[in-house]
Amino acid sequence: MRLHIWKIVFVIVCNVIHFAISVELLSIGAAAVVGVGSFIYQNTLCRLKECCTKNEIPADFDKLEQLLDEKVYGQHLAKETIVNALRGHWSDNYESPKALTLSFHGWPGGGKNYIAGFIKDSLYALGSKSDHVHHFMGRIHFPEVARTQEYQDNLYQWIKGNVTRCQKQLFIFDEVNKMPPKVLNVIKPMIDYNQDVEKVDYRKAIFIFLSNTGESLITEKAIQLWKSGVRREDVGLKDFESVITMGAFNEEGGFHHSDTIKSNLIDHYIPFLPMEHEHVRLCIIDQFKLRSVLEPKEEHIQEVMDFVEWGPLPDNLYSKTGCKRLSQKVAMTVQKYRIREKAIEKSSEKTNS
Structure with missing residues (x-):
């Protein structure tokens, strides 16, 4: 109990030191004092709680680019747009006029959450465990339409409190299509072109929305382009942006007639294109590799592929x-053939004996 009290006192002292430095109360030898204070801050307070420095927020965009290149298939639009948008937003040579807002759209299994995980791991040292990362689930955190005002009030205070503590916050809203329509209206001032809202600057924050809205329209557009002879690698954001906007605005969910769309505050609508045979095959091979099957046999890959449903007609x-x-199907296949191999080995041992 005494140790706990001393720990609290120690944190308070460190905070006082850092505050004194940040407001520059000392004029003589200020640089030296700031240097010493920063050293104390980094090596004491930041060991006890997560701070807001480059150590905690390395923003490793090269790592993100590498992860997307190596582990994401069939989503060239997402990979290119996301890396460049994030890199530009937190550039040392540029002061963004607003918070960055990205909206991911497409069918389940296209990689929206998958890529969101890589973003967390690349921007923050603690990844998804960072206090600066906030992941909301539509059906869990905002389940009832009747409580919309309550959700708005709580969400506003939560975002405000965290951005006040550290500007480089990441807010991810998953299952936007499962949220009450007006909940997200409360964040409009935070993602608008404002230097501050109630004396809080949100311009370094990042907001990412994940939704299935527009999925059918994205597929229809992809088929139309395919039939026109346009290669998948040659399609651009411009081919899908108006389609996604229309779907998000008119379909039921968190973006239904939303102020964020009406006011053109979403910076990039990113389509997650439907996955073709070659992309699914690569996902299957990756799942085998995760289970130490580095060169899976073709018949084993095909056995998993047989579970996949294809469309549209x-x-x-x-x-x-x-x-x-795919993960569980691969796990079942790996176990199945390992058991069979063991049975064959035992049978041959008995025969030889």
């Missing part, structure tokens, strides 16, 4: 579930 170009459900 008549072309059946795309997986209905993207790369979802």
